[in-house]
Amino acid sequence: MSGFLFVVPPFAGHVNPTVGVAAELVRRGHRVAWAGPPHAVGPLVGAGATVFPCATPDPGVSSPPWEQRGAAALRSLWEDCLGPLAEAMAPGVRAAVREFRPDVLVADQQALAGGLVADRLGIPWATSATTSAELTALTGTPQLRAWADEWIQGLRRRTGLRESRSDPRRSDRLVLVFTTEALAGPAGHFGPQARLVGPSLAPRPSPGGFPWHRLDDARPTVLITLGTVSGDAGARFLPACAAAVRDRADALQAVIADPSGTVRDTGDGILVLPGVPQLVLLERCSAVLCHGGHNTVCEALWHGLPLVVAPVRYDQPVIASQVVRAGAGLRVRFRHATADRIGTALDTVLGEPRYRAAARRVGESFRAAGGAAAAATHLEHLATRTAAVRARAL
Structure with missing residues (x-):
């Protein structure tokens, strides 16, 4: 049995895919928990789930103006939303790791604190890529890539994780991409560590009374x-x-x-x-x-x-x-x-x-891609590989 900690932002579209994957892991006998803002995560993952609390920037996650487009909108997303969110969440993620002691951490691509903390503490981690676009086209220009690399270095310093060396946007071991080639194009565009598993859909709480x-x-x-x-x-x-x-x-x-x-x-x-x-x-x-x-x-x-x-x-x-x-x-x-x-x-x-x-x-x-079951299998393989490596090192 392995333990999997999902680190997620307070965005429903980024939490929902993890619910089906987590349910499959639990069905297979593994331990599962989440780290994220409880007010947003709790109602989505269910009352019986373990949610380790993480803060959000006060008075909440900011959002760039809607009139911004292209690279300007993306830079504003990182600077005004994802950066402050990572800084706010990092202490909660560290506390969750200390208490839950996961074998594998699964970080949403917009919950940058997950990758930063996992790398700093030496925990194997995977990326949950709820949108394929952020893996390719949105970081395609050299100027934007250079700016993003510099920005991430600054984020590391602000979160007190100066020794971290990985890219918190993308694990170098496993990236779960919730789409298929039929929609997103050839899998090779996403890197050798990417696994296109299709959407992870699971029953979710919904308000009653729909007419x-x-x-x-x-x-x-x-x-x-x-x-x-x-x-x-x-x-x-x-x-x-x-x-x-x-x-x-x-x-x-x-x-x-x-x-x-x-x-x-x-x-x-x-x-x-x-x-x-x-x-x-x-x-x-x-x-x-x-x-x-x-x-x-x-x-x-x-x-x-x-x-x-x-x-x-x-x-x-x-x-x-x-x-x-x-x-x-x-x-x-x-x-x-x-x-x-x-x-x-x-x-x-x-x-x-x-x-x-x-x-x-x-x-x-x-x-055909397998969805939540395929994602769970890839995470199990990651946990098994890292456990084997640790055993050989002893």
């Missing part, structure tokens, strides 16, 4: 969502989506996840809620319109649903390009998306069978 009776089985249903960290980005976009659906209310209905309260639920083919039971709802949907968040895209494709993707920033343009390249959907420009353009894109992905066929092909590749 299922308001869905009309005679009309296709579209899920419209900008994810859990979209802030006020949907102030113009979501009303345009609602208008596009209302124009087609005789042939289409939509469920809009709108935590900001931007769109009114007027009942004319539109159901608006602050949050939705996404995995269950996708079983009733015919298409998804989203921001290009990796988890939402993969969950839609798992269910064989074509997509209309309107990327906002960070990795989302890369994921949107993957969807288009796979033939599983269309991309619209977020800042210039009108009701007419959104409606035309929805008409196309719903009306042309090739988009659904491509989405199903990607979904089939996800299932």
